[in-house]
Amino acid sequence: MTRTFFGLLLLFVTASCYADKRPEAFNTIDKLFAAMSNFDHQAMRNTVTDSFILLEHGEIWTIEDLVNVVKPAGYTRTNYFSIINYEQQGELLTVNYWNKANFTQKNKSEDVIWLESAVLAKVDGNWLLRQMHSTRLPAGKTPDKVTFIKQKL
Template sequence: MRNIVFTLMLFVLTIGNAQAQEKPEAFKTIENLLNYLSDVDHERMRGTVTESFLLLEHGEVWTIEDLIKVAKPSDTVRTNYFSIIDFDERPDLVTINYWNKANFAKKNESQDVYWLESAILQKVKGKWLISQLHSTRLPSGKVPENVVFKP
């Protein structure tokens, strides 16, 4: 009986560890940036990035101030979904590759937009900050079929 209980506990711990590593802790900063962008919260957007932050957005180089300029109030609701491809986590640096899906809903309209993205995050004074975000918008219908998006 003890062997069964021990094996079951080991199994639960192993599954829990695998699920915990599905997203690195630093990924929350990326989620926050996109949520603050949706909320048009410029100060909190600034709080998610390093001073030297660069966004490589579909062939253009943007700073956080460039991103803030396009963040304007709207009656469109953006909901983000992600699928982590892989990540490399070190004590003070994380690189993350992921798919991003945003649903833009407005009254009776809804549209999904997809990106392939990668990010570099640095731990600065104990806080994960984005130093670089690379974002390539995908053409309609070009999302791989096997990608599973999660909020």
């Protein structure tokens, strides 16, 4: 009985530590990518500040630039993330993470992976993206020892 109790306690503590690795503000990133998967442009705009900037693989984009490349198409996008680390200082959060998207269309499936960072600010009680930096990995390259977790939204 004692072993069972300690085993359950260890499982609970491990699960609690894992939950702590995902800051509340990361929900905003989840919302952005869910909106991209659903081609919901207004929901995408709702996740960013007025001064949002995206540094996308060597280019500087606004939210409107991002919206313009997210067009309804015949594919399904499934998002996966792996948080590397984060630091919160009051109402400002920086987070570094891996982002994987699986694009499926008919019988074809392709994974695209990015190394990303984001700065989020709490504005009127809501976490919003102020800046993102995204570097796409070459096709077929997967980072070593990274466990991607499927988006829950």
